[in-house]
Amino acid sequence: MTVAARLWVSLQSALYLAKALLCLLVGYSALFGFFLADPTVSSRALLTGAGLFFLATGAATLNSLQEHHTDAHMERTKKRPLPRKTISLLQAGFQTLVLLTAGVSVLSAVTETIFPLTMAVFAVVLYNGLYTPLKQQTVLAIVPGAVCGALPPYIGWLAAGGSKTGFEPFLLLTLMVLWQIPHFWLVLLHYREDYKSVNVPSLFSFFQEETIRRFFITWIGGLVSVMILFVILPCINGLVVRILIILNSFSLLGYFFLSFRSKRRNNYMLLFAVLNGALFLHMTIVIIGTIYII
Secondary structure, rough: OOHHHHHHHHHHHHHHHHHHHHHHHHHHHHHHHHHHOOOOOHHHHHHHHHHHHHHHHHHHHHHHHHHHHOOOOOOOOOOOHHHHOOOHHHHHHHHHHHHHHHHHHHHHHHHHOOHHHHHHHHHHHHHHHHHHHHHHOOOOHHHHHHHHHHHHHHHHHHHOOOOOOOOOHHHHHHHHHHHHHHHHHHHHHOOHHHHOOOOOOOOOOOOHHHHHHOOOOHHHHHHHHHHHHHHHHHOOOOOHHHHHHHHHHHHHHHHHHHHHOOOOOOHHHHOOOHHHHHHHHHHHOOOOHOOOOO
């Protein structure tokens, strides 16, 4: 293997270890929150998103380090770099340190007060210090997991000068919490045999698959209701944007409703992609609505 090929494999492993694709959504959600407070395309906005991306990849790398023994026994995770030994534990530790330092440094440089950075560090501590170890003990770990996952857009909002409390930050936090739960459940349903075969607490300890499926319409209905509430925000410009928000929201609800009413076996990874795609589209529409009048 050539030097260039080895470097490319190492880069792929590092990105996989850091869950870079998922963390891009985290950084984008920070931009989403930022533009709600300050609809100005600026280097400060982009650096806020980059800072959250670096912090998220650092936390994800540390998570991979914390769970590498468990990952080796699950079909979903056994091909990750640490179980496959394509990256050493020392390399993963160094990557964690570099990414977390980069995230803190970038956020420190672009935020005018200490509170956004404090919340960002709190999210990392909550994820790696509470959620990750609790996953091995109780299904209630999803509570701190949902909270830390909901913080990035709120941090973006704060970094842009938004108030600590109010309707907009409440809406941002509620949106992300309601998205996190079905996001996790879909992974659980797709890899249900994995979770049943290892000694890790999950909803399967309490409910059958069909019962978990019934929870979805309620949760998706709540998520869609919050998505629609964005049309009343004064920072949203134009009728077209408001119509697009409503159409995207009802399309998500309709797709899940028809999927779970169908007698055919559901493709949970397709539903996972639809859910994440709808959130990404919602954030994009809102960002456009804050910057332009359409």
